[in-house]
Amino acid sequence: MKNKTIGITTTIPYEVLMAAGYNVVDLNNIFITSKDYKKFIDMAERQGFPKSCCAWQKGIFGVCMDKNVSEIVGVTEGDCSNTKALEAILDMKGIKIHSFAFPQSHDICDIKTSIDKFMNIFNVSYSEVEKVRQKVNKIRYLIKCLDELTYTENKVSGFENHLYQVSASDFNSDIYKFEKDMKNKLEEIKKRKPFTQKLRLGFIGVPPMPCDIYDYVEKFNARFVYNEVQREFAFSRAMEAKNIYEQYYDYTYPYDIKFRLSEIKKQIKERKIDALIHYTQAFCHRQIEDIVIKNEINIPILTIEGDKLNFLDARTKIRLEAFLDMLQDLIIMNGKEE
Known part of the structure; x- marks a missing residue:
């Protein structure tokens, strides 16, 4: 993958990443459209992911390992409850992690704070x-x-x-x-x-x-x-x-x-x-x-x-x-x- 490519674990403010010059790749889409999608699940389970873990989380991990993804954005609030644990594992593997949260308050001020923080991370206005x-x-x-x-x-x-x-x-x-x-x-x-x-x-x-x-x-x-x-x-x-x-x-x-x-x-x-x-x-x-x-x-x-x-x-x-x-x-x- 190119240096300016960034993986995402679910839908996030795409506009911020595009403004920052990134090529955005939804890791889920790579996983599910692969002819050999099961290999990504197998890779995760060989690394210790439990059988009782969602196949999508295993697939994302497998894609990151197989495609040498170097940087991702994970959604730690408002999506999968296992994303924080997944981020910890990917960080251990040397992948640069950025986090984004959809505030559960569903308050417009909190959402603005979260998106503003996201824009600051990627240095865009x-x-x-x-x-x-x-x-x-x-x-x-x-x-x-x-x-x-x-x-x-x-x-x-x-x-x-x-x-x-x-x-x-x-x-x-x-x-x-x-x-x-x-x-x-x-x-x-x-x-x-x-x-x-x-x-x-x-x-x-x-x-x-x-x-x-x-x-x-x-x-x-x-x-x-x-x-x-x-x-x-x-x-x-x-x-x-x-x-x-x-x-x-x-x-x-x-x-x-x-x-x-x-x-x-x-x-x-x-x-x-x-x-x-x-x-x-x-x-x-x-x-x-x-x-x-x-x-x-x-x-x-x-x-x-x-x-x-x-x-x-x-x-x-x-x-x-x-x-x-x-x-x-x-x-x-x-x-x-x-």
């Missing part, structure tokens, strides 16, 4: 960051258009919606190529005929290890028209924010479940979603939030769990099929089916 933010927002707008075409005109598949939004965490490490690719993709999408699946699903929770879930549900007259966390990574509301502080204040993923739920409920109504799939990652503290989610949302929810596999196992496929069959019956009973 507020005006420099805002200049970059305006450039980045033009690309975020393109992703927003793709997301809207997913549920208004039904011309974008659930996987495409997932892929382009989750890629916004680092813009595939080449923001200019990403912008060109997005423009070409939108032109291609606009010429398509709409998808015809009747069941409209929402995907909530962390992005999945088994990405074949998107193609699988389409076999059962269903399609994902909403990817919750991926949409947050893409900052579809960034254009409405007055500044970088408001943008990251409005980012639901790192804050409490009630704040997340308010946006989820809004999207359920706007996208006319019939049911939700709640994906949880094994050994993640966010699994417990499923209790609150099911208590607060009044449409059907199926909770599935992933661990190390990047494809659906047989048990999960059976549960998905049964759930989608049930939804189809409900739609027929309620007269929605044409």
Whole structure:
């Protein structure tokens, strides 16, 4: 990797790093898109990572070791509860560590303090960051258009919606190529005929290890028209924010479940979603939030769990099929089916 490359463990104020001249690489994306992704997990477990540790944390560690990453930003508040421990291990391995925190107070003043501190670390000014933010927002707008075409005109598949939004965490490490690719993709999408699946699903929770879930549900007259966390990574509301502080204040993923739920409920109504799939990652503290989610949302929810596999196992496929069959019956009973 180049000297000015920096790895990130999740979405952070990308605009600060770009203003500082860094090439940003989301370590998660390298991990999950690798054909031999399991080797990264194996590397971590050989170093002593327990079996009961999240596969994403192991994957990040393995990527750092395999790709000789020399500098990273870890999010120690508002993301994985194991990141501090991961940072300690990576520091022991000689990797330069920077930390960023999304303050759990969710107070705009605290968020400003955290981002200002982050800007000071990388020696960039507020005006420099805002200049970059305006450039980045033009690309975020393109992703927003793709997301809207997913549920208004039904011309974008659930996987495409997932892929382009989750890629916004680092813009595939080449923001200019990403912008060109997005423009070409939108032109291609606009010429398509709409998808015809009747069941409209929402995907909530962390992005999945088994990405074949998107193609699988389409076999059962269903399609994902909403990817919750991926949409947050893409900052579809960034254009409405007055500044970088408001943008990251409005980012639901790192804050409490009630704040997340308010946006989820809004999207359920706007996208006319019939049911939700709640994906949880094994050994993640966010699994417990499923209790609150099911208590607060009044449409059907199926909770599935992933661990190390990047494809659906047989048990999960059976549960998905049964759930989608049930939804189809409900739609027929309620007269929605044409």
